[in-house]
Amino acid sequence: MNYTIIGGGIHGITVAAHMIEQGIAHHELTIVDPNPSLGNHFIQQTSKLHMEYLRSPYVHHCHPEAFHLKQFAKQSHYENPTKGQYQRPRLDLFIAHMKQTIELFNLNQCHVHHKVTSIEYNDNRYVIQLDDHSIITTDVVILAIGSNVTKYMPISTQSLDNVFHVDDIHPNEQLDASHVIGCGISAAHVVCRIHKEDPIKTIHLWVNKPLACHAFDADPGWLGPKLMNHYLNQTVTKRLSLIKHSRYKGSMPKELYRQLHQLEKESRLIVHNTEIQNINNKYIYSNEEKIKYDKIICATGYISNVEHLTFLHALIKQQSLQLINGFPRTSVNLEWTDRLYVTGFLADIEVGPFARSIHGGRVAAKKICEDLIDKYSRTS
Structure with missing residues (x-):
């Protein structure tokens, strides 16, 4: 089996690290991202704001082990590594740990420095066209697209x-x-x-x-079963309404x-x-x-909307992919259609108000990897 992650930001790195940890080989995995290095866009966006601390707790990061960032901070002797009751990590600490995660899992060797221009489904495989007119043919696609599309x-x-x-x-x-x-x-x-x-x-x-x-983009109760159990029992329309009213949009x-x-x-x-x-x-x-x-x-x-992801338009039409109010209707494990998975804002309906956050990337990675291992690893 061949696996292709489109997007080399926080979510793409998180999913890739989880996949390698679960035994998927490097030669089977490709990460397509036009930036010069994995995570580069995140570094540029946060650095230009001169941000000191992230708006997420220290257990939210790219490495599969929940307390790995805390261990890294201790080993690296960072002063004041976290802030506040939720122990939000320093930005420079988070970035250093992200780079270490990339190195630990050798993700750079999977990186293809190009932009995807279109995707089609032919002969039971996905055909990905890149901006240099080259083509990647793959069995599984994971869309790890950031929220800052437009x-x-x-x-x-x-x-x-x-x-x-x-x-x-x-x-x-x-x-x-x-x-x-x-x-x-x-x-x-x-x-x-x-x-x-x-x-x-x-x-x-x-x-x-x-x-x-x-403190966060939404009530911390959404990070666990306290609010998510009720959310997952709602209709899709009700879920989208809950997301809209639960996010603390325009807060600090x-x-x-x-x-x-x-x-x-x-x-x-x-x-x-x-x-x-x-x-x-x-x-x-x-x-x-x-x-x-x-x-x-x-x-x-x-503006985070599938309509602005022009490289997906042909595939959506070809496969009649289901959208509800502009968001993919996926399985519980974030499979949009056969062997096409999503994270980030594309996973809003299943992951909830924190889908676009670092935590959302971890939830998506776990769901996707469990499904991949269960369905496909035995045949790879």
Whole structure:
């Protein structure tokens, strides 16, 4: 059997490590990702925010063993390796451990540095077309696509000069901005980074709701059976509704909330809790005021939808793959159709509110590997 993981981010690495641990050979496994190294996109995205600690507990990481990150921190003598009651790990610690996991399982030898352009199903196998026109033929496909598929930009900001999405920021770039749009963790990190670069600058933060403080993206009860047992007994429509209302969208952990509050007290931050009506001629217009801007950074998230995964369109049509409100209807073990598995936002319906998180990657890896070992390893 040949196995191909599309996506070399946190979820792709996690699934691959679990697969190798379960006995799948390196020559049977391919990880397709256009980045120069596995996990590179995650490193770039978190580094540009100057994030110090992750928003997840230390038991959530890429290695199959739950306490491996804690052991790694102890062996590496990290100072203050975690933060808070949930023991959220330092970003640099998490990245170092991720790189060690890649090395321990020799995942780099499985990495193909290309982008997938299309997938078809022919003669009982999947045919994957890459951007260099080469082809990978495989028995099993695992879609480990991140949630940041398409950048979301408010209509008022589109096609304007000096307006950028946080995704476009370079880690070492001087931001030189005084206006930020967004109310979640990324917006908070951008504000703190701007202040660090220019402590006397007055920063304007534009939000569409009051700032909210939560430790995680959703109630920690969703990490275990406390809430998931009830969730899994619901209809698909009800599950999607529960996900929408259970995620703390546009929120941030306590230390960031406090930093923004302190900047407000020092008059270094002005929070505008109002809708932007228009942006024109270097001015931001709201119902209440008109303010000149130099540069705007939008920390407004991403659109996560199968419609934006153009490489899947032909396969969805060819195999009549089931979608419900834009999300795959999969088996309990995340199999969308015969030997095609999903993780991340594609697994929302089965994994729940934390499907897109590091924890969601671990849940998906376990489900997928159990199914692969049960069904296919005996015939490989």
